[in-house]
Amino acid sequence: MADKTILKALRGETQSVPPIWMMRQAGRYLPEYRATRAQAGDFLKLCYNPELAAEVTLQPIRRFGFDAAILFADILLLPQALGADLWFVTGEGPRLSTITQQSDFNALKGKDDIHKVLNPVYETVKILAQELPDETTLIGFAGAPWTVATYMLAGRGTPDQGPAHALRMGNNELFENVINLLTVSTIEYLDMQIRAGAEVVKIFDSWAGSLKGEAFEKYAVEPARLITRELKRRHPNVPIIGFPREAGDGYIGFAKKTGVDCVALDNSVTPEWGAANVQVDGCVQGNLKSSHMVTGGQDLIDEVRHVRDTFAKGPHIFNLGHGITPDADPDNVALMIETLRENA
Numbered sequence: 001m002a003d004k005t006i007l008k009a010l011r012g013e014t015q016s017v018p019p020i021w022m023m024r025q026a027g028r029y030l031p032e033y034r035a036t037r038a039q040a041g042d043f044l045k046l047c048y049n050p051e052l053a054a055e056v057t058l059q060p061i062r063r064f065g066f067d068a069a070i071l072f073a074d075i076l077l078l079p080q081a082l083g084a085d086l087w088f089v090t091g092e093g094p095r096l097s098t099i100t101q102q103s104d105f106n107a108l109k110g111k112d113d114i115h116k117v118l119n120p121v122y123e124t125v126k127i128l129a130q131e132l133p134d135e136t137t138l139i140g141f142a143g144a145p146w147t148v149a150t151y152m153l154a155g156r157g158t159p160d161q162g163p164a165h166a167l168r169m170g171n172n173e174l175f176e177n178v179i180n181l182l183t184v185s186t187i188e189y190l191d192m193q194i195r196a197g198a199e200v201v202k203i204f205d206s207w208a209g210s211l212k213g214e215a216f217e218k219y220a221v222e223p224a225r226l227i228t229r230e231l232k233r234r235h236p237n238v239p240i241i242g243f244p245r246e247a248g249d250g251y252i253g254f255a256k257k258t259g260v261d262c263v264a265l266d267n268s269v270t271p272e273w274g275a276a277n278v279q280v281d282g283c284v285q286g287n288l289k290s291s292h293m294v295t296g297g298q299d300l301i302d303e304v305r306h307v308r309d310t311f312a313k314g315p316h317i318f319n320l321g322h323g324i325t326p327d328a329d330p331d332n333v334a335l336m337i338e339t340l341r342e343n344a
């Protein structure tokens, strides 16, 4: 177990062939995923069905031999466990009940009352810990408080996170109540994933880039620091990956400020910039453009080599800069892995 390539990278080892996994590796670009999702009925039923959620988690491992499996679930299950209504509109995305006043917040559950709803997720982790190949690392995850709050406050995905920014400025006390509840609940949620068998956890802050200056420090850095500090106290040997997507200069020093073991990079920064400014502090993950999984060809081969070789002097986990899209071709995923490992 100590020899798993992902864990080596997260301990700071430089490897001649970096380990690889892919954001949204279980998803609609795979026909076997679409079949299992149809069997489950819909996306949320799939998330809460441990046998089938484990099955879709394993599908990309069987097909491609990735070095890590990421638990199949969603960042919006936590707000649902806190009492928000959640549903998915096909072709559009998530919808949630909103929080606009203190009484909406007061109606939510507390951090210790989330596990009844989330228990199927922990069951999925337990199945995966049994069934994954010995060399494959199991990654658990949660959304970062800010990103989850943007969905809870708007009731849906938004291009500019407008409603969350409006509350942050218009009723900062209520906004901070939401952030603080999500911070303490995320600790309990990830703690339970680790106790069920997750070997690494990742905190997805997909909308960190819309926080600037002091707001980035208060609502992206600080919650990640609090979550990391408490998880490290409870589980000193479980590495944590942070993903403050589109943070730009906010990526610089993020690992030192928060204590995360690895920073995932998106495509708003080049590999050269990431190596010079972020990998100097430790392990990085990323950052091939997801569009190569649609377009393929020689460009894909060249760009896989470019990303790999630019990060070759330090600890690196190869990944995309964001999730693979439903229009991707599975053959391009195979070509990415083959190219990455060509000198092995």
Ligand code: CP3
Pocket: 022, 023, 024, 025, 026, 027, 028, 037, 043, 070, 071, 072, 073, 074, 075, 076, 092, 093, 094, 141, 157, 204, 206, 323
């Ligand atoms: O394979 C994996 O990466 C693990 C599973 C996973 C999902 N969502 C499954 C999913 C993970 C890690 C997530 C994280 C997630 N969910 C994020 C953060 C990462 C990111 O993409 O920025 C966010 C913002 C969400 C919220 C969410 N879930 C949205 C906005 C949507 C709709 C958009 C879309 O792609 O359809 C989802 C749905 C979702 N989550 C799907 C999957 C496989 C597609 C649902 C389907 O099968 O219909």
